[in-house]
Amino acid sequence: MHYIKIQEDPINFSDLYQKLIDPKFGGIDVFIGTVRQWTNDIETSEIEYSAYIDMAMKELNKLAIEIENKGANVVIVHRLGLLSLTEASVFVGVAASHRDEAFKWCRYLIDELKKNVPIWKKEFNDHGIDWGGIQTSAN
Numbered sequence: 529m530h531y532i533k534i535q536e537d538p539i540n541f542s543d544l545y546q547k548l549i550d551p552k553f554g555g556i557d558v559f560i561g562t563v564r565q566w567t568n569d570i571e572t573s574e575i576e577y578s579a580y581i582d583m584a585m586k587e588l589n590k591l592a593i594e595i596e597n598k599g600a601n602v603v604i605v606h607r608l609g610l611l612s613l614t615e616a617s618v619f620v621g622v623a624a625s626h627r628d629e630a631f632k633w634c635r636y637l638i639d640e641l642k643k644n645v646p647i648w649k650k651e652f653n654d655h656g657i658d659w660g661g662i663q664t665s666a667n
Contacts, residue, residue, distance in 0.1 A: 530592035530602040534581055534647075536609045539616045544603050548623040553601060555627035557634040561618040563611050571654045576610045577617060580646040587645045595633045600624040604637065606647055617649075 531547050541560065548556050563575050584606075592602040601623040611617055620638045624630040641647075648661030 530589070530596050531604075532585065532588045532592055532602075533605045534579060534584055534588075534608060535605065536607065539605050539607060539619050541616075541619065544605060544619050544621060547603050548601055548621045550601060550623055552625070553623035553630075554625055555630035556621065556623045557627070557630035558619065558621045559634050559638050560616050561638070562616050563613050565613050567653075570658075572613070573652050573654075574610055574612050575617070575652070576650040577606070577608045578648050578650070579606070579608055583646050588641070591637055591640050591645075595622060595637060598624075598629070598633070600629060600633055602633075602637065604641065606641075606645075608647075 531544070545556070545558065563572065565572055588604050592604060595602050603619065603621040605619045607615075607617050618638070618641070620634055620641070622630045622634040622637065624633060646661070648659060651658045651660060
């Protein structure tokens, strides 16, 4: 059974990892996205995440069910609100029978999340403010 959440609280990696553990799965892959300081020559100070929560949950559930139907377990948590440098903004975890599937499906989920889920970021940087999310391709 997948676990999906959008929250303002910090992400508890240990609790989420525990949700992936199951004797039938031999591979667990986890992606954690954090707020980075530099994107090329642009220095970021913080990022504020917002979402169309109902639609975002619907899209996240659709992604999770797609991978769950292939025989894996999925955990996706995304933060909202103002995040400082190094804070985690997203956790994507996949438990599968083998590592190849876990790696492949974890990458697929984060890529699809960034392309299709209505979560936006307002990036405060030394050039001012930049917006990112599903309307851009370079996130």
